[in-house]
Amino acid sequence: MVREVIRKKLYDAATLGDATRFQQLLQEDPYLLDVVSFPDSRNLLHIATRSGQASIVEEILRINQHLAWSLDSQKSSSLHIAAAKGTVEIASKLLAIAPQTSWLRDCHGMNPVHIAAMNGHVEILEEFIRHDRLPATEKVDHRQTVLHLCVKHGQLRVLQVLVNHFRELVHLQDDYGETVLHLAVRYKQVEIVRYLVENTGVEYQCSRNSNRETALDISRQSPQDTIQSEITKILEQITTIKFSNISLNKVSIELVLMVAALIIGMTFQASINPPGGVWQDDSATHKAGTPIMASTYPEMYNEFVVANMAAFILSVLTIIWLSIPSPTPEPKQPTWIVIFTGYHLLLAIFTLSFINSIKLLNPPTKDRSLITATLTLCVGFLGLIPYFRYGPHMMSYFCNNVRAWRQSFVITSN
Incomplete structure (x- = not known):
């Protein structure tokens, strides 16, 4: 009976934060911490922590850290x-004494x-990460x-903090092949879906689960209430413009760099070894080493030189542009449009240089006109290919931006 009374007094002192009474009881019997237990096999440290009594927790840890x-x-x-x-204060005290318990x-x-x-x-999550980052990467x-746990419990703020520290976790799939975006769609977490779509890569958003479903597939197959319709709209908007980010993946950029380097080499070679060769001797009309075509067809040769120089300079600028690291994880739409347009402009100018070279090497006859017409027609079809492929997407992207601008304008006006 005496033991039960003392146990009740210890429990009250621990839950109420009565440090003075708590110390008096322990002075009467220093072994109470080792022998006293409570329901669910909890000790006094569990009770004090549950009650948020930091002073009692500190006193218990001072006497017996093993608890x-x-x-x-x-x-x-x-x-x-x-x-x-x-309770951040109590967690800090526990981590200072037993940091390995964050793995239990x-x-x-x-x-x-x-x-x-x-x-x-x-706050307590950031305290855990500050002490040891690795427990946060453990799977359940x-x-x-x-x-995934953040999505299940609707914890957007925690998700944002964790993504800032562990962005690589966003792409991981569970046993069912589902990323956090798949799960957010299933749980109708519209704000989490919006955050993930706006702050993560498109390749991940297009990933498929074990049933070969993307997040958009799951959303479209779900009953379309107000929330689900909004989620579907968010995913459809990003899917419409996904081609822009995909076209800037590592393979595409390397291909552009390779083509630009090839054009630099060819234009440089054309500048030192122009079409038609150079004069081998001096005369009243020319000097040795000067291009023959500069004397015979000066206007056409000037067009060739301008086109050749433009192709060379644009190739150098393209390499410089793509060699500078992007300040953001994913290139923005304006960046893609600049590179897309510049790349095709570069190819167009180089093609013009090629056409002028062909014209210089052929005398001004009907045959040369036929060659020019044929080359122009072929180049025209080649230039239209990317726009036939991406034209609808570019128009959709343009219309979506105009629609969003008009909506923001109306809201601001109101």
Whole structure:
């Protein structure tokens, strides 16, 4: 009976934060911390942590640090409880004494970082990351990440913090092949969907789960209520313009650089070895080493020189532009339009240089006119190919931007 009374007094002192009474009881019996337990196999450190009594927690840790490793019947440590409650001060004290407890998993397979994320405690989550980043990368059941847990529990703010620290987790798939975007669509988390779409890469947004479904497929197959319709609209808008980011992937950029380097080499070679060759001797009308065509067809030769120089300069500028790292993870639309237009302008000027070379090497006859017409027709068809392919997408992108601008204008006016 005496033991039960003392246990009740300890419990009251720990839950109420009565440090003076707590110390008096421990002075009467220093071994109370080791022998006293409560329902669910919890010790005094669990009770004080659950009640948010930082002073009592500090006193218990001063006397017996090993209690920080003790688990209750749910396999939860005191750090698990602090993470669930969001008490940053207590979590800091526990981490200072037993930092490895951030790796311990409860009966549900979750460590304290997972618990803090589920409950939306941003400050304590950042404290965990500051001490050790790796527990946040641990997976739970079905190989889901901490980001999947954020989506399930609707914790947008926590998700944003974690993405800033662990962007690579966004692309990971669980046992069902689903990323956090798939899951956000299933759980109708419209704000999370919008955040993921606006702040992550298109390749990931187009990823498919084990049923070969993209996030957009899942959204379209779901009953279209107000929220689901908004999610579908968000995903359809980004899918409409996804071609722009895909065209700037690593392979495409390397191809543009290779073509630009090839054009530099060819234009340089044409400048030192012009069509028709050079004069080998001096005369009253020319000097040795000067282009023959400059004397025989001066106007056409000037056109050739201008086109050749323009192709060379644009190739150099293209290489410089693409060699500078982008300040953002994904190139923006204006950047893509500049590169797309510049790349085709470069090819057009180089083609013009080629046409002039052919014209210079052929005398001014009807045959040369036929050659010019044939080349112009072929080049015209080649130039239209990319616009036939991307034209509808570019028009859709333009219309969407105009529509968004008009809506923002109306809202601002009102």
